[in-house]
Amino acid sequence: GQQLNQSPQSMFIQEGEDVSMNCTSSSIFNTWLWYKQDPGEGPVLLIALYKAGELTSNGRLTAQFGITRKDSFLNISASIPSDVGIYFCAGQGRETSGSRLTFGEGTQLTVNP
Amino acid sequence: NAGVTQTPKFQVLKTGQSMTLQCAQDMNHEYMSWYRQDPGMGLRLIHYSVGAGITDQGEVPNGYNVSRSTTEDFPLRLLSAAPSQTSVYFCASSRTGPFDSPLHFGNGTRLTVT
Numbered sequence: 001g002q003q004l005n006q007s008p009q010s011m012f013i014q015e016g017e018d019v020s021m022n023c024t025s026s027s028i029f030n031t032w033l034w035y036k037q038d039p040g041e042g043p044v045l046l047i048a049l050y051k052a053g054e055l056t057s058n059g060r061l062t063a064q065f066g067i068t069r070k071d072s073f074l075n076i077s078a079s080i081p082s083d084v085g086i087y088f089c090a091g092q093g094r095e096t097s098g099s100r101l102t103f104g105e106g107t108q109l110t111v112n113p
Numbered sequence: 114n115a116g117v118t119q120t121p122k123f124q125v126l127k128t129g130q131s132m133t134l135q136c137a138q139d140m141n142h143e144y145m146s147w148y149r150q151d152p153g154m155g156l157r158l159i160h161y162s163v164g165a166g167i168t169d170q171g172e173v174p175n176g177y178n179v180s181r182s183t184t185e186d187f188p189l190r191l192l193s194a195a196p197s198q199t200s201v202y203f204c205a206s207s208r209t210g211p212f213d214s215p216l217h218f219g220n221g222t223r224l225t226v227t
Contacts, residue, residue: 100171100211101211
């Protein structure tokens with residue numbers, strides 16, 4: 001099946017710092033999605049990317065669909081305490097059906113005030 | 114708006130017991146799915162449905178059954194619980210599919226099998 005590798009697995013940063021995390025795939029992906037999970041809740045969609053090279057922002061968040069179509073990154077600028085949570089990349093590869101979404105292992109973010 | 118409602122929030126089962134995790138959505142979404150979340154493994158798809166009367170297997174379907182008799186409900190059945198099924202289970206729905214429209218997740222059911 002599809003393999004998604006997210007890094008880093010965890011990050012501990014100070015409030016105000018910028019954060020970068022990325023996701024790589026063993027095969028070409030058609031769609032990249034970034035979700036955030038707050039403690040005790042289900043994930044919520046942050047950003048969706050549909051074209052190679054696409055760069056999309058959502059407030060302090062910026063994500064890019066890699067040119068090779070095998071990777072994506074998410075940046076958070078000027079982090080704040082409510083950024084704490086688990087960030088997941090997810091996507092659809094060429095080999096999977098249009099109804100199956102594959103998730104990465106997640107990046108656990110801790111922000112110290 | 115209720116969104117996606119999962120019940121129960123917590124459950125403890127003994128090995129071999131059966132139970133049903135309930136999931137209901139009030140957004141008239143066609144697509145519904147079940148994931149399990151284990152530490153360090155992200156979210157893995159168990160089963161999904163693209164509409165009432167249609168279900169299909171995900172990555173890790175063994176030990177689980179689903180049915181979709183109505184648009185609103187998508188219950189997940191564990192026929193004979195095993196310790197390996199200890200996990201947090203999430204139900205999610207979207208208007209059409211997980212790539213065309215955002216997945217809306219419930220708040221999860223934490224299951225422990227002893």
